[in-house]
Amino acid sequence: MKINRIIISTAAAMALTGLAGCNMYGKFKMPDDSQLGKAYAEAKEAPVDSAAFGNLRWQEVFTDPVLTDLIYQALDNNKDLRNAKLNVDIAAANRLGARLAYLPSLSLAPNGAGAKYFDVTDMSWTYQIPAAASWEVDIFGRLLNSRRGAEAAYRQTEAYRQAVRSQIIGGVANCYYTIAMLQQQLDLSRRTAELWAENVTTMKDLKEAGRVTEAAVVQSEAQYLSILGSIKDLEDNLHQANNTMSLLMNTMPMEWVTSPDATLTAPEMLREEIPMRELAARPDIRAAEESLAAAYYTTAGARSAFYPSLNITANGGFTNLVGGMVMNPGKWFIQLAGQLTAPLFARGQNIARLKAAKAQQEQAMNNFEYALMSASAEVSNAMMLYQKSTEKAVLLQEQVGKLATSVEITEELLKLGGMSTTYLEVLTAQQQLLSAQMSELSCNLTTAQAVINLYQSLGGGR
Numbered sequence: 001m002k003i004n005r006i007i008i009s010t011a012a013a014m015a016l017t018g019l020a021g022c023n024m025y026g027k028f029k030m031p032d033d034s035q036l037g038k039a040y041a042e043a044k045e046a047p048v049d050s051a052a053f054g055n056l057r058w059q060e061v062f063t064d065p066v067l068t069d070l071i072y073q074a075l076d077n078n079k080d081l082r083n084a085k086l087n088v089d090i091a092a093a094n095r096l097g098a099r100l101a102y103l104p105s106l107s108l109a110p111n112g113a114g115a116k117y118f119d120v121t122d123m124s125w126t127y128q129i130p131a132a133a134s135w136e137v138d139i140f141g142r143l144l145n146s147r148r149g150a151e152a153a154y155r156q157t158e159a160y161r162q163a164v165r166s167q168i169i170g171g172v173a174n175c176y177y178t179i180a181m182l183q184q185q186l187d188l189s190r191r192t193a194e195l196w197a198e199n200v201t202t203m204k205d206l207k208e209a210g211r212v213t214e215a216a217v218v219q220s221e222a223q224y225l226s227i228l229g230s231i232k233d234l235e236d237n238l239h240q241a242n243n244t245m246s247l248l249m250n251t252m253p254m255e256w257v258t259s260p261d262a263t264l265t266a267p268e269m270l271r272e273e274i275p276m277r278e279l280a281a282r283p284d285i286r287a288a289e290e291s292l293a294a295a296y297y298t299t300a301g302a303r304s305a306f307y308p309s310l311n312i313t314a315n316g317g318f319t320n321l322v323g324g325m326v327m328n329p330g331k332w333f334i335q336l337a338g339q340l341t342a343p344l345f346a347r348g349q350n351i352a353r354l355k356a357a358k359a360q361q362e363q364a365m366n367n368f369e370y371a372l373m374s375a376s377a378e379v380s381n382a383m384m385l386y387q388k389s390t391e392k393a394v395l396l397q398e399q400v401g402k403l404a405t406s407v408e409i410t411e412e413l414l415k416l417g418g419m420s421t422t423y424l425e426v427l428t429a430q431q432q433l434l435s436a437q438m439s440e441l442s443c444n445l446t447t448a449q450a451v452i453n454l455y456q457s458l459g460g461g462r
């Protein structure tokens with residue numbers, strides 16, 4: 001057949017060029033000169049540890065029913081996650097277009113015309129109903145690399161969507177425990193303010209009895225005003241935290257309710273190093289890998305631009321214009337053609353494109369390695385923060401207990417008229433107790449955030 005002869009002759013012509021082009025057909029693999037890349041590739045092949053903290057379902061980690069409902073609501077309504085899903089749809093459309101590029105293009109362009117000459121009385125009509133088909137034979141992988149690059153971009157957007165999902169889960173949990181902590185601190189401050197109001201009254205009574213001076217009354221009033229001022233700061237912080245949660249929920253600003261005893265703990269992990277397979281499960285690392293793969297296929301596509309392209313076209317249809325003569329009735333016709341186009345001089349554009357693609361591929365490799373190192377640092381920091389915050393929580397709990405005892409003793413001694421106890425000691429003990437109680441609540445939040453950060457840094461929430 002004519003088409004076979006065209007393809008065979010074209011292949012023979014390209015064989016004469018002596019161009020290898022091996023880098024244009026191979027699939028992406030991690031470079032051998034990257035130790036991190038090799039470790040990552042090996043970790044991807046390792047069996048999945050379903051018991052690893054990052055592989056747990058988020059419903060197993062966040063068991064607070066109020067928080068669970070909020071996370072479900074955020075995953076349904078969050079704007080960023082919706083946009084990430086739309087990005088996946090866009091990438092899927094681009095991938096479909098790259099796949100369909102292998103098919104021939106078809107077109108139909110019927111036309112007709114009439115002409116009349118001075119020495120001829122009748123109008124002469126001509127018509128054509130042609131159909132055209134064009135097919136690019138992907139000899140040197142231009143379409144292949146375009147398709148693979150589109151598939152890598154699709155997988156990258158999928159990984160990015162998973163990363164956004166993980167961030168939303170972590171963001172809602174962090175905001176939830178922040179609101180819970182601020183509410184607890186606010187309740188504590190308000191109860192303390194009530195006690196200090198009573199303390200001011202007590203100091204005034206003691207002054208009337210000659211037990212303390214005016215300075216003691218002024219000091220107690222100043223401390224009471226200080227607590228009232230801190231309540232205003234806490235109310236403002238709580239208001240902002242509620243607005244942040246509303247944005248995560250994609251709703252208008254409103255107040256959010258938390259469980260009265262909102263706490264979060266993580267399973268004990270007795271290890272000092274982070275297995276690479278857990279880092280390899282992170283969606284942002286997968287996205288960085290697919291970005292590197294897309295850059296690789298862009299470079300391969302830039303190489304293919306130096307090679308010839310082969311296009312086969314076919315035209316056929318029905319016409320009454322044959323050989324310059326008008327014939328009625330018309331006749332069917334068909335035409336076949338093959339075109340080989342080899343770039344000879346493109347004003348350096350192909351060379352520049354290849355150099356730029358190589359540089360971008362090297363940038364993508366640098367970004368991938370940095371993403372791995374950054375992920376390792378995040379996990380290490382989260383594990384250390386959780387360990388130290390749990391240790392600190394034990395100390396703060398003991399400190400609060402001792403300071404509460406100290407306040408009771410000093411207040412009792414002052415009321416009994418002990419000469420060794422002054423109003424300054426009472427004020428100091430009460431200030432230290434409030435500070436320790438606030439620190440204990442903050443430490444509880446830090447512990448919860450450490451658990452959340454650890455779960456998210458291990459790629460949890462997939």
